[in-house]
Structure formats: C-alpha cells, structure tokens
Amino acid sequence: MQQINWYPGHMKKTKELIQQNLKLVDVVIELLDARVPISTRNPQIDKIIVGKPRVIVLNKSDLANSRVTHEWIKYFKESGINAIPVNSLTGAGLDKLMTEVHNAAKDKMDERIKKGMRVRPVRAMIVGVPNVGKSSIINRLTGKKSAKTGDRPGVTRGKQWVRLKGNIELLDTPGILWPKFEDQNVGLKLAFTGSIKDEILDIETIALRLIEYLCEKYPEYMKERYKLKDIEEDGLMNMENIAKNRGCIISGGRIDYTRVAKVVIDEFRSGKIGKITLETPDDLSTMEE
Known part of the structure; x- marks a missing residue:
C-alpha cells in the first residue's frame, strides 16, 4: 500500500494566510465532512485558531448516517462548539448556520457597541480540508456563483472576501491539509471521500x-x-x-x-x-x- 503524503506548496501558503488574517475575523467556521469528521479535522487548525469563537459545519450530512451525525453534534456541544448539519447542494441547514455565526460573535459585537464603535458586519473565516464543499456553501449563501467550484480538490485559490446574507462578511480560504498523515487510515478515508486527488492514488x-x-x-x-x-x-x-x-x-x-x-x-x-x-x-x- 502506497504511503499517502500530499502537501502542495499552496497549502503551506494557506496556513500562513489563515494565521495572518485571523485578527480580522470574529468567528471561524470549520467545515468538516459529516461522513469523516475525524479525518477532515486538520489538527493544525486547533493550534492556529485557538481562542477564536468557532462554529462547525458538518457538510454532506445528506450522505451520512443521521444517527451518527447526531452523536457528533452532541460530542462537539460537550466540547463547547456548536455543530450544524448542512447539505450544501440543497442549502438545508444554512439558515441555522448563519444564526450560530451571529451567536458566536455576539460578545465581540456587544463589546464594540459598548465602546461606541460603529456597527459593522460580522466577519467570519471559513477553513477546511479540500473538497468538503466550501465553494458550494458560499455560492448558496450569496445566492450567486461567487466562488469557483469543482468536484476535485484544490480548485479554490487565493483570498477573497464575500458579502453574505444576514450582514456577514466571509473570508474564504483554500483547502488546507496537514503535512503528513500519521495514521494511514486517515489518508485512506480522505481518499475514499475525494479530499485527495484521485490522480495521485x-x-x-x-x-x-x-x-x-x-x-x-x-x-x-x-x-x-x-x-x-x-x-x-x-x-x-x-x-x-x-x-x-x-x-x-x-x-x-x-x-x-x-x-x-x-x-x-x-x-x-x-x-x-x-x-x-x-x-x-x-x-x-x-x-x-
């Protein structure tokens, strides 16, 4: 069995991009594949965004076992993070996601008002491994084709701010994988779900x-x-x-x-x-x- 080890240069740049722009955002939206929430959680993300309010999106929930998805929602809630099941193809769950983003940013927004600062949109950053549906979600939230989408990992590039419904501004980031898979089972599951390019497997x-x-x-x-x-x-x-x-x-x-x-x-x-x-x-x- 080949070793799965894929870390292109643009992913290193993405990690730096997240670190550099974290101070600009109020909330981090962490996007996971509901079928493989462990394998699509980048362990570096926890270290990079420590201290920032976070909402987890369990995307592709329509393809996952609903009973297990509810177990994951309970698990994350016990960890102090709200997780929302979403189907980016139909838009199911996105209204609830927007509500949770506002809830997560409430303390920061209230603090600004107390200081006499002007009210501005909630600023969020969306992060996740490739091919978990970031572009599809953004397109759903904006109601237009604002982000390039594809059915293969690695099509989203660069940095862009996108205005969403509900007075939210979103900083999109390309998919980010960790440098190597300590557990080859993680690599396999990412391959099963399409988060690693089929061409290299x-x-x-x-x-x-x-x-x-x-x-x-x-x-x-x-x-x-x-x-x-x-x-x-x-x-x-x-x-x-x-x-x-x-x-x-x-x-x-x-x-x-x-x-x-x-x-x-x-x-x-x-x-x-x-x-x-x-x-x-x-x-x-x-x-x-």
Missing part, C-alpha cells in the same frame, strides 16, 4: 480498502447494492464478485479492476450505496488509547 487499492470496510460495517448495503449472495472474508473476492455482477469484464473474461474500482468509489461518494458514516465519536477514544 492507486485507485484499485483504494477501492479494495473501501470495499473491505463497507463489507465489514455495512454488509447489508453492499449485498443489496451489488446483488451479492454472501459477503466473503477475502475483500478481493468481494471486489471480483461486484465486478462480475456489474459487467466490469474485459476480453478473456478477466476482471476490469480499474472500472469496478471507479464504480464503487463513485457510488459511495454519491450516496448510492447508502447513507454511510465512516467515523463515530467512539473512534476518538480508540485512537487515543
């Missing part, structure tokens, strides 16, 4: 690992989606059975591993296999042991 191995995980944790979903009679102990056999059932066969009756890999990964990312969350709050205690 061994897509067949990534799909095999995903199939192994889903067959263990969500066997009924896999049986139903791919018409599997049984879940085999050998992950490769499951992959080959999926290929046969989906017609991913090349000349001579051989398995087209690349094609079946793309099928499973695409169907996982689009939610066609089912509403799946790969991490729960209980996993945190396991990781700390």
Whole structure:
C-alpha cells in the first residue's frame, strides 16, 4: 500500500494566510465532512485558531448516517462548539448556520457597541480540508456563483472576501491539509471521500480498502447494492464478485479492476450505496488509547 503524503506548496501558503488574517475575523467556521469528521479535522487548525469563537459545519450530512451525525453534534456541544448539519447542494441547514455565526460573535459585537464603535458586519473565516464543499456553501449563501467550484480538490485559490446574507462578511480560504498523515487510515478515508486527488492514488487499492470496510460495517448495503449472495472474508473476492455482477469484464473474461474500482468509489461518494458514516465519536477514544 502506497504511503499517502500530499502537501502542495499552496497549502503551506494557506496556513500562513489563515494565521495572518485571523485578527480580522470574529468567528471561524470549520467545515468538516459529516461522513469523516475525524479525518477532515486538520489538527493544525486547533493550534492556529485557538481562542477564536468557532462554529462547525458538518457538510454532506445528506450522505451520512443521521444517527451518527447526531452523536457528533452532541460530542462537539460537550466540547463547547456548536455543530450544524448542512447539505450544501440543497442549502438545508444554512439558515441555522448563519444564526450560530451571529451567536458566536455576539460578545465581540456587544463589546464594540459598548465602546461606541460603529456597527459593522460580522466577519467570519471559513477553513477546511479540500473538497468538503466550501465553494458550494458560499455560492448558496450569496445566492450567486461567487466562488469557483469543482468536484476535485484544490480548485479554490487565493483570498477573497464575500458579502453574505444576514450582514456577514466571509473570508474564504483554500483547502488546507496537514503535512503528513500519521495514521494511514486517515489518508485512506480522505481518499475514499475525494479530499485527495484521485490522480495521485492507486485507485484499485483504494477501492479494495473501501470495499473491505463497507463489507465489514455495512454488509447489508453492499449485498443489496451489488446483488451479492454472501459477503466473503477475502475483500478481493468481494471486489471480483461486484465486478462480475456489474459487467466490469474485459476480453478473456478477466476482471476490469480499474472500472469496478471507479464504480464503487463513485457510488459511495454519491450516496448510492447508502447513507454511510465512516467515523463515530467512539473512534476518538480508540485512537487515543
């Protein structure tokens, strides 16, 4: 299995950009993928934004297991941070997000009024790893296509202030990953969800690992989606059975591993296999042991 280690120069610049502009904002919006809240939390962010009010967005909540999403909301609340489930494609949850941003900035705004300073928009910064939906959320909030979007990580570049509804100004930042993955499982989950460019990965191995995980944790979903009679102990056999059932066969009756890999990964990312969350709050205690 290849080591996943991806830290382009623009991500280093993004870290510096966040540090330089933190003093300009009242609230930090931390954007996570609801399916992998642990793996999409950049451990550097906690150190960089320490002391700033924060709101967490659990985006792509429509693709996640709703029961586990509620467990995450409870976990973050106990940590003193409000987390809002959002679907950036439909806009569900964004009104609540705006309310929480104002709530998080209330003390700062009240302080300005007491000092006789003019009332100004709440200033927020949005941060997160690539491909968790920042641009889609900004476009929803502004009601226009103000930020470049794409279905591949790394399309957002540079710094831009965007005026949002509800008297909020938002400083957008490009996606930021940490320099290396101490835990290769984190790298795998980011690969599963598309936060690492597919072009730099061994897509067949990534799909095999995903199939192994889903067959263990969500066997009924896999049986139903791919018409599997049984879940085999050998992950490769499951992959080959999926290929046969989906017609991913090349000349001579051989398995087209690349094609079946793309099928499973695409169907996982689009939610066609089912509403799946790969991490729960209980996993945190396991990781700390």
